[in-house]
Amino acid sequence: MFKDDFAWGVATSSYQIEGAFDEDGKGLSVWDVFTEEGKCFGRHTGEVACDHYHRFKEDIKLMKELGVKAYRFSLSWPRILPDGVGKVNQKGIDFYNELIDCLLENGIEPYITLFHWDYPYELEKKGNWSNPDSPKWFLEYAEVVFKEFADRVKHFITFNEPQCFIGLAYDKGEHAPGLKCLKRDLVLKMHNVMLAHGLTVKAFRKLVPDGKIGYAPCGDVAMPLTDSKEDIEAARKRYFDVTANNLTGNVAWWSDPIMLGTYPEDTEAFRLYGKYLPKSYKEDLKIISEPIDFYCQNIYTGSRVRAAGDGYEYVKHSVDMPYTAIGWAITPKNLYWGPKFLYERYKKPIIISENGIACNDFIALDGKVHDQSRSDFIGLHLNELETAIDEGIDVAGYMYWSFMDNFEWAYGYSKRFGLVYVNYETMERIPKDSFYWYQNLIKNNGRNLSESFK
Numbered sequence: 001m002f003k004d005d006f007a008w009g010v011a012t013s014s015y016q017i018e019g020a021f022d023e024d025g026k027g028l029s030v031w032d033v034f035t036e037e038g039k040c041f042g043r044h045t046g047e048v049a050c051d052h053y054h055r056f057k058e059d060i061k062l063m064k065e066l067g068v069k070a071y072r073f074s075l076s077w078p079r080i081l082p083d084g085v086g087k088v089n090q091k092g093i094d095f096y097n098e099l100i101d102c103l104l105e106n107g108i109e110p111y112i113t114l115f116h117w118d119y120p121y122e123l124e125k126k127g128n129w130s131n132p133d134s135p136k137w138f139l140e141y142a143e144v145v146f147k148e149f150a151d152r153v154k155h156f157i158t159f160n161e162p163q164c165f166i167g168l169a170y171d172k173g174e175h176a177p178g179l180k181c182l183k184r185d186l187v188l189k190m191h192n193v194m195l196a197h198g199l200t201v202k203a204f205r206k207l208v209p210d211g212k213i214g215y216a217p218c219g220d221v222a223m224p225l226t227d228s229k230e231d232i233e234a235a236r237k238r239y240f241d242v243t244a245n246n247l248t249g250n251v252a253w254w255s256d257p258i259m260l261g262t263y264p265e266d267t268e269a270f271r272l273y274g275k276y277l278p279k280s281y282k283e284d285l286k287i288i289s290e291p292i293d294f295y296c297q298n299i300y301t302g303s304r305v306r307a308a309g310d311g312y313e314y315v316k317h318s319v320d321m322p323y324t325a326i327g328w329a330i331t332p333k334n335l336y337w338g339p340k341f342l343y344e345r346y347k348k349p350i351i352i353s354e355n356g357i358a359c360n361d362f363i364a365l366d367g368k369v370h371d372q373s374r375s376d377f378i379g380l381h382l383n384e385l386e387t388a389i390d391e392g393i394d395v396a397g398y399m400y401w402s403f404m405d406n407f408e409w410a411y412g413y414s415k416r417f418g419l420v421y422v423n424y425e426t427m428e429r430i431p432k433d434s435f436y437w438y439q440n441l442i443k444n445n446g447r448n449l450s451e452s453f454k
């Protein structure tokens with residue numbers, strides 16, 4: 001059963017919805033520069049996105065109608081500090097003040113993500129996360145945010161999916177700024193991101209003693225092929241393993257330092273690349289592991305694993321596996337195994353900070369958007385999550401990704417994850433059928449979940 005104060009929510013991020021990319025003194029982010037050069041599907045950019053910057057009141061009205069208790073959104077660092085550090089842009093602060101006040105007036109708890117990928121371009125030019133000052137740059141930004149907003153906002157998340165803003169951006173070259181760096185450099189960037197997180201949590205404790213702070217990484221869940229002890233152990237091993245070719249995309253390298261105060265030393269990647277860590281890394285780990293209040297995980301899909309010798313091996317998905325419109329396997333059990341493995345290892349309340357599905361949504365003849373498969377996707381996943389909760393896993397919330405259709409990074413606007421359809425020509429918002437399904441579920445605090453399968 002879901003707790004009475006379960007945080008039923010939705011999530012978005014600044015670059016994906018705000019638009020107003022150069023308005024009111026905002027500085028450029030790496031995504032502004034990357035998209036301007038036509039690097040994404042259809043040469044799409046976030047210049048206008050969902051125009052949320054000008055329409056946030058309308059959007060929050062819809063959120064209220066949806067009945068969400070929590071709204072997780074990110075702040076644009078260069079909207080607040082156009083150069084990344086130094087001068088604060090008052091108009092950026094004003095915008096977020098209005099947004100926060102509007103949420104509170106509508107009874108919605110704001111969950112602020114400090115960083116969801118729109119890195120200030122001015123800092124990119126100074127060497128981004130490889131620069132030894134980069135953790136301090138982030139701290140400076142975070143302190144501005146806490147001073148301006150923490151009188152009203154009590155839930156913060158430092159980073160969203162470092163696996164992507166380092167891995168996809170600086171390892172695979174698919175996301176802004178589109179680079180393929182050497183392992184030596186990647187290890188350093190990863191370390192500096194985590195150091196920035198630790199410094200921020202330390203400052204938060206002083207500046208916001210009544211607030212809560214977490215961290216939101218991601219990663220495909222390893223699910224056991226069968227319920228045998230051996231397969232479960234194999235899946236656990238796989239979930240937290242770090243192989244040579246998965247340095248930036250794994251769970252443990254990004255979470256063990258923060259949650260356990262150690263790097264995953266017993267892994268192939270650490271044996272190969274641990275030597276690239278700064279000499280002071282053990283000292284830094286004390287800062288990095290400053291305790292947080294809740295552990296978020298973004299969970300979308302999983303893979304099947306079984307025992308093999310004293311290790312594990314992958315088992316291919318069966319040929320009738322369904323896939324989402326973005327090509328991700330639909331594996332609801334990831335919302336059972338993921339929280340279970342994470343809670344056992346990190347022992348902190350879990351928030352599913354993202355889970356969602358891209359569907360081929362379109363407006364039907366009746367003017368509505370009939371996305372039954374999205375409601376089914378959410379229902380199937382929540383059903384597994386509830387089983388984990390009933391077995392004692394402490395889950396504090398679930399944030400559907402996304403509140404509305406938005407700019408899906410390298411895919412431009414071609415993938416729709418929203419509960420609300422956005423017509424990008426007219427900016428009209430149309431709540432999809434799943435919006436009403438989720439609304440009904442929230443109203444009943446999830447008690448009618450099994451009913452919804454009948």
Ligand code: IFM
Nearest residue numbers: 013016161298354401408
């Ligand atoms: O749109 C993204 C989001 O920005 C981060 N998590 C995954 C989502 C879907 O790809």
